[in-house]
Amino acid sequence: MRESPHPGLYPTKSSTSRGPLKRPDLPGERGGDFSVIGKPLARVDAVAKVTGRATYADDMLLPRTLHCRILRSPHPHARIVSIDTSAARRMPGVQAVITGADLPIKFGILPVTQDERALEHEKVRYVGDPIAAVAATDEEIAAAACDAISVEYEVLDPVMSIDEALVSPKDERIQDYGGPNNIHKLVALEFGDVEGGFARAEHIREDIFFFQGNTHLPMEQHSAIATYVDGRITLWSSTQVVHYVHRALSKVLELPMHRIRVIGAAHGGGFGGKTDPFAHEIIVCKLAMVTGRPVKCTLTREEVFYAHRGRHPVLMWVRTGVTRDGRITAMHFRTALDGGAYGSYGVASTFYTGALQTVTYDIPAYRFEGCRVFTNKPPCGPKRGHGTPQPRFALELHLEKIARDISLDPVELKQRNFVKPMTRTVNWLRITSCGLDECAERVLTASGYKRREGRPGHGMGFAISSYMSGAGTAIYWNEMPHSEVQIKVDRGGVTAYCGAMDIGQGSDSVLAMIVAEELGLQPAQVRLVTADTDTTPIDLGSYSSRVTFMAGNAAIEAARKMRGLIVEAAAAKMGCDTAGVEVGGGRIGDFTFEEASVLAEARFGTLTSAGSYTPPKIAGPYKGSGVGPSPAYSYSACVVDLDADARTGLVQVNKIWIAHDVGRAINPLLVEGQIEGGVYMGLGEALMEEQAFRKGLHKWPSMLEYKSPTFLDMPEVETFIVETVDPEGPYGAKEAGQGPLLPIPPAVCSAIYDALGVWVDEVPVTPEKIVEALRRKEKGEPGRFGPTRFPTIPYPPTIRVEPPPKDLSAATATI
Amino acid sequence: MRHEMAREVQRQIVALDVNGERTDLLLPVHKTLLEVLREDMQLTGTKHGCELGECGTCTVLVDGRPELSCLLLPVQVEGRAITTVEGMANGSVLHPLQQAFAELGAAQCGYCTPGILLAAKSLLETNARPSRDEVREALAGNLCRCTGYAKIVDAIELAASRGA
Numbered sequence: 001m002r003e004s005p006h007p008g009l010y011p012t013k014s015s016t017s018r019g020p021l022k023r024p025d026l027p028g029e030r031g032g033d034f035s036v037i038g039k040p041l042a043r044v045d046a047v048a049k050v051t052g053r054a055t056y057a058d059d060m061l062l063p064r065t066l067h068c069r070i071l072r073s074p075h076p077h078a079r080i081v082s083i084d085t086s087a088a089r090r091m092p093g094v095q096a097v098i099t100g101a102d103l104p105i106k107f108g109i110l111p112v113t114q115d116e117r118a119l120e121h122e123k124v125r126y127v128g129d130p131i132a133a134v135a136a137t138d139e140e141i142a143a144a145a146c147d148a149i150s151v152e153y154e155v156l157d158p159v160m161s162i163d164e165a166l167v168s169p170k171d172e173r174i175q176d177y178g179g180p181n182n183i184h185k186l187v188a189l190e191f192g193d194v195e196g197g198f199a200r201a202e203h204i205r206e207d208i209f210f211f212q213g214n215t216h217l218p219m220e221q222h223s224a225i226a227t228y229v230d231g232r233i234t235l236w237s238s239t240q241v242v243h244y245v246h247r248a249l250s251k252v253l254e255l256p257m258h259r260i261r262v263i264g265a266a267h268g269g270g271f272g273g274k275t276d277p278f279a280h281e282i283i284v285c286k287l288a289m290v291t292g293r294p295v296k297c298t299l300t301r302e303e304v305f306y307a308h309r310g311r312h313p314v315l316m317w318v319r320t321g322v323t324r325d326g327r328i329t330a331m332h333f334r335t336a337l338d339g340g341a342y343g344s345y346g347v348a349s350t351f352y353t354g355a356l357q358t359v360t361y362d363i364p365a366y367r368f369e370g371c372r373v374f375t376n377k378p379p380c381g382p383k384r385g386h387g388t389p390q391p392r393f394a395l396e397l398h399l400e401k402i403a404r405d406i407s408l409d410p411v412e413l414k415q416r417n418f419v420k421p422m423t424r425t426v427n428w429l430r431i432t433s434c435g436l437d438e439c440a441e442r443v444l445t446a447s448g449y450k451r452r453e454g455r456p457g458h459g460m461g462f463a464i465s466s467y468m469s470g471a472g473t474a475i476y477w478n479e480m481p482h483s484e485v486q487i488k489v490d491r492g493g494v495t496a497y498c499g500a501m502d503i504g505q506g507s508d509s510v511l512a513m514i515v516a517e518e519l520g521l522q523p524a525q526v527r528l529v530t531a532d533t534d535t536t537p538i539d540l541g542s543y544s545s546r547v548t549f550m551a552g553n554a555a556i557e558a559a560r561k562m563r564g565l566i567v568e569a570a571a572a573k574m575g576c577d578t579a580g581v582e583v584g585g586g587r588i589g590d591f592t593f594e595e596a597s598v599l600a601e602a603r604f605g606t607l608t609s610a611g612s613y614t615p616p617k618i619a620g621p622y623k624g625s626g627v628g629p630s631p632a633y634s635y636s637a638c639v640v641d642l643d644a645d646a647r648t649g650l651v652q653v654n655k656i657w658i659a660h661d662v663g664r665a666i667n668p669l670l671v672e673g674q675i676e677g678g679v680y681m682g683l684g685e686a687l688m689e690e691q692a693f694r695k696g697l698h699k700w701p702s703m704l705e706y707k708s709p710t711f712l713d714m715p716e717v718e719t720f721i722v723e724t725v726d727p728e729g730p731y732g733a734k735e736a737g738q739g740p741l742l743p744i745p746p747a748v749c750s751a752i753y754d755a756l757g758v759w760v761d762e763v764p765v766t767p768e769k770i771v772e773a774l775r776r777k778e779k780g781e782p783g784r785f786g787p788t789r790f791p792t793i794p795y796p797p798t799i800r801v802e803p804p805p806k807d808l809s810a811a812t813a814t815i
Numbered sequence: 816m817r818h819e820m821a822r823e824v825q826r827q828i829v830a831l832d833v834n835g836e837r838t839d840l841l842l843p844v845h846k847t848l849l850e851v852l853r854e855d856m857q858l859t860g861t862k863h864g865c866e867l868g869e870c871g872t873c874t875v876l877v878d879g880r881p882e883l884s885c886l887l888l889p890v891q892v893e894g895r896a897i898t899t900v901e902g903m904a905n906g907s908v909l910h911p912l913q914q915a916f917a918e919l920g921a922a923q924c925g926y927c928t929p930g931i932l933l934a935a936k937s938l939l940e941t942n943a944r945p946s947r948d949e950v951r952e953a954l955a956g957n958l959c960r961c962t963g964y965a966k967i968v969d970a971i972e973l974a975a976s977r978g979a
Contacts, residue, residue, distance in 0.1 A: 676965045
């Protein structure tokens, strides 16, 4: 017995450790002889999407649908004295008005931070906090009725920065938990002998970096439509996680889960922004219950900016010791996260800012101190790379500076410290396959980085990264599988059922390809039912790059069981051993698939099979170890080539080379799409995207003013897929959706230094910051733009953790 | 912004020619073409991203030229040929652009896809073999958050090479 590997995320509960899952043949061990896997096939929903037939939530309009609008706070911080809805209720066409008194139960994505209400009736904590909702016969009437609601506020002093959050508030704290002052979460962990590591270092350097917050900006605004018929709610929503919405609805509406059905509509982009349960999803259900009619709510673009849950702004301080030949001896990393007004995923985000530094570089002694504060801004949460692009930015640039200090080539220093496959990090993270060396070689060779010309204004930058293939632990403590797949075969037709939500990354295509591969069919022959809490078995959703790895393994298990049944029936008819029955090309032994499945149905009755996936129990023996472990890590390396104008500060990115170790590309077309999309988003974060506020108001809550890269801003991207065939991934596959974003911002800043000789130690790198750094350099000051101080934070006493055993087999085993 | 109650909504009969089909509609005059297509004509293939003319998502063709349906009123386009994504395929046969987008993975979440397909269709009708830079220039008003744009440019090139 030992402590739960999930402390910090929910109340501690004991669990027994158990061994690795025993599979008759590990998926990764199968050779490369595939008929479907590895083929660049069109996605299964391609035709629906190119013809405009895919049905997104806002495309739905059920008979008698009412339209909902939400009244939101105009103040960043205020107590609600009174709410008068009488005038709104009298308006023709208004069918219902609800306030916080109608939905008083709090919810939140993490069990330890149940701090949100669908409608606030006591206090508002950011501009945009929902207060009241109207259902009316049309949207204009609903909007006018919202205007007719009168709310009396007692305005409180807002807290708008990390520094302000760390001191005593003028009026009152934003939340009534956490502390001192407006601190939400504090973490202090030490692995190995950090003091000794610094003592034996031959060079020590400290740096401070800032990563500005930014938002997902999905093309589709959040939308949800609910019905209430015969005591049962059905909700169609643009969500990444039908299961977590299901749980939140059950809690807040006080309905058992069997009376709630959540269906994922076609999804117009998430990137982490549709991973929390949202107020509008709860509100339309409540309004459907009150009115007895379908109710729909689609957020406006401005509301999407305030719904947020995007990238945390993070201030970082890092101190590292190295030997003369560049080997890291110890690292101390501090982070301060500006969390916004609510918890969201913030506790996990805080741990993530310290967890994955060790999975790319061999750090023998490591200390991490993290702090998240509440501010009166929209809540931050998970965005592509969740909590790790910020420290990756700091780490890559910090190591570059160290290399230059000791006159070593930065790439050489990084390569000397690369982790090796089949090892365990000092903070107990288990590394299995690792293609870091190959990824670096591929982009360095293709880009000609080491032979680059030194013309002024031209620069190249190199950076690496890693990301998880799904979190090894669930959001809420349980022993159940993280993903489950069922397969039904009848009269020759194959249907696969899985709770996984395709948010555009292609999870439906992955499921269809895997089932087709195992049954000797083509993906188009597999019907899919996904993301429906009534009809599909669980999948925890499209976040943390978990779906291919987890649902993929579950699909393999279910499909192999089904193949076993059909092969057995075919063998009996053929009068041979099952080993003599070949599967492939639409045939099972001497029969077509259809004939063989009819034989099997006649022999066994209804043909169903199921498979599930539970991650190995590999979290380390310490509080907070639940954040960071993953069954496998992806690896990326990139080179950015750019021109930077010393006069204007304008940056023109010419080309990006990126190599990504995806383990195995189940569909290389979709993997390339994920890599290119990640590079694009990383470039936006590096150069222009910024969620900034003035007096509590978002500075630019529109798609014109919130700058994101257009067709004209995107350079050519050359992609290399590296396949290391992970021992536990489905056919060896790992993640591709998040990792490739991470190396882009530091590689951009490294290339700018290469071009102009100045460091910009914060993103986004705007022209003003480059010009200012150059101006300082001309004046004889350090040629740098970036933060100069890290605040004093009351970190708790450090928890000291013994590093794991050095022995390889012990190091990679489950704990 | 205060939402004034529309006490006396002015309505007008408007004849719209959408995808070669003429429909007479009684419409509040302030309703946008985007809203009319989606809500009154159930042509939900046309999507919305901002409703302010910033993202290109709601692009339709008016007499073959790309226009933002969120900034048009139906009375402005009466009698003109409007094409939406539903009008691209020839029966069940995909338009070459649709075919190329499907084959090359140019649609991920698919939400920006209808608007981009129509902008690309207009481009190829005036420039049958555009360079990659000409494609980027023509589509610079359409945002996509999934693809990084690369596969969209590839797909338009492929469709052009097939004589779309």
